Amino acid sequence: xxxxxxxxxxxxxxxxxxxxxxxxxxxxxxxxxxxxxxxxxxxxxxxxxxxxxxxxxxxxxxxxxxxxxxxxxxxxxxxxxxxxxxxxxxxxxxxxxxxxxxxxxxxxxxxxxxxxxxxxxxxxxxxxxxxxxxxxxxxxxxxxxxxxxxxxxxxxxxxxxxxxxxxxxxxxxxxxxxxxxxxxxxxxxxxxxxxxxxxxxxxxxxxxxxxxxxxxxxxxxxxxxxxxxxxxxxxxxxxxxxxxxxxxxxxxxxxxxxxxxxxxxxxxxxxxxxxxxxxxxxxxxxxxxxxxxxxxxxxxxxxxxxxxxxxxxxxxxxxxxxxxxxxxxxxxxxxxxxxxxxxxxxxxxxxxxxxxxxxxxxxxxxxxxxxxxxxxxxxxxxxxxxxxxxxxxxxxxxxxxxxxxxxxxxxxxxxx
Numbered sequence: 001x002x003x004x005x006x007x008x009x010x011x012x013x014x015x016x017x018x019x020x021x022x023x024x025x026x027x028x029x030x031x032x033x034x035x036x037x038x039x040x041x042x043x044x045x046x047x048x049x050x051x052x053x054x055x056x057x058x059x060x061x062x063x064x065x066x067x068x069x070x071x072x073x074x075x076x077x078x079x080x081x082x083x084x085x086x087x088x089x090x091x092x093x094x095x096x097x098x099x100x101x102x103x104x105x106x107x108x109x110x111x112x113x114x115x116x117x118x119x120x121x122x123x124x125x126x127x128x129x130x131x132x133x134x135x136x137x138x139x140x141x142x143x144x145x146x147x148x149x150x151x152x153x154x155x156x157x158x159x160x161x162x163x164x165x166x167x168x169x170x171x172x173x174x175x176x177x178x179x180x181x182x183x184x185x186x187x188x189x190x191x192x193x194x195x196x197x198x199x200x201x202x203x204x205x206x207x208x209x210x211x212x213x214x215x216x217x218x219x220x221x222x223x224x225x226x227x228x229x230x231x232x233x234x235x236x237x238x239x240x241x242x243x244x245x246x247x248x249x250x251x252x253x254x255x256x257x258x259x260x261x262x263x264x265x266x267x268x269x270x271x272x273x274x275x276x277x278x279x280x281x282x283x284x285x286x287x288x289x290x291x292x293x294x295x296x297x298x299x300x301x302x303x304x305x306x307x308x309x310x311x312x313x314x315x316x317x318x319x320x321x322x323x324x325x326x327x328x329x330x331x332x333x334x335x336x337x338x339x340x341x342x343x344x345x346x347x348x349x350x351x352x353x354x355x356x357x358x359x360x361x362x363x364x365x366x367x368x369x370x371x372x373x374x375x376x377x378x379x380x381x382x383x384x385x386x387x388x389x390x391x392x393x394x395x396x397x398x399x400x401x402x403x404x405x406x407x408x409x410x411x412x413x414x415x416x
């Protein structure tokens with residue numbers, strides 16, 4: 001019984017041990033699961049942190065791209081501004097060039113003695129008209145005309161002196177008014193005045209001698225006018241000034257029209273002289289076409305379709321010529337632009353060869369004409385000449401033999 005009891009006790013102890021082992025095993029499994037879950041949680045957290053870092057990097061990358069785009073836009077804007085500034089500078093340079101040309105034209109106009117005399121007479125008449133107008137206004141409204149402001153009168157005197165005296169200082173003031181109307185630069189004005197003064201100093205002495213008496217009388221009249229007239233009314237002053245400005249503008253328009261007419265005549269004479277003095281070497285320019293291989297552009301001045309079509313047809317007969325064409329840019333421009341493309345490395349030599357052949361053909365034609373068209377002394381201009389085919393006109397026989405007719409037909413077939 002004791003053995004059985006011991007055995008049962010041992011079995012219970014063994015079961016208890018087994019249960020404890022199972023419990024320990026379950027606890028270890030739970031601990032392992034807990035550790036696994038913690039590792040998974042840590043892994044998830046690391047993935048979230050990695051995603052967050054990636055999102056931050058992407059955001060930083062997007063921000064950098066936006067900043068780069070902004071910088072590029074700013075650079076493009078700066079480039080556009082630089083281009084606009086460059087265009088503005090070019091326009092200013094062009095305006096300066098035009099201004100210099102206008103200054104030169106003005107100097108050329110002032111050089112003409114007859115035009116200066118016409119301007120002086122016209123200014124004198126204008127001054128007399130202004131004086132008559134002011135006198136009538138003084139009589140009409142003497143009280144108002146006695147109150148002109150001193151500064152306005154000085155400006156009026158300045159304008160009157162500018163119209164009456166062709167002196168260096170007055171001329172500079174005239175040019176200043178003209179430049180202010182045209183919105184020219186001060187630098188250009190200074191240059192124009194210096195150039196004009198340099199020229200006027202050479203030719204103004206005689207004119208000043210003639211104008212001294214008139215200037216003295218005019219200054220005395222102006223002094224009397226200054227002492228008598230002090231107009232305070234601003235409206236009357238503005239009307240007088242506007243009237244003077246309108247007359248100045250009219251004078252300026254008339255001067256510009258006369259100047260334009262004279263300059264057109266000068267330009268026409270200059271063009272005719274240039275065309276008359278131009279040499280043959282200056283009439284032909286050759287440029288290589290950069291877009292097409294073995295191609296050139298030949299420009300010939302003072303020629304038309306006669307020369308262009310003849311040279312084109314002769315070039316097309318050459319075996320190395322791939323293309324030959326010509327054009328006249330404008331009917332009023334007497335020049336021919338010829339384009340030639342060849343398989344040869346030197347297309348200029350092909351054009352020179354064609355020109356030499358045309359020259360020889362013209363010489364041959366001229367020589368044949370001189371030989372075949374001769375005064376016939378044997379027939380006396382009648383139809384009794386027995387030299388084959390002939391045509392009689394004004395005592396000149398054109399006798400063509402069979403051999404000459406055959407040669408002419410051969411040349412015609414070659415030209416065709």
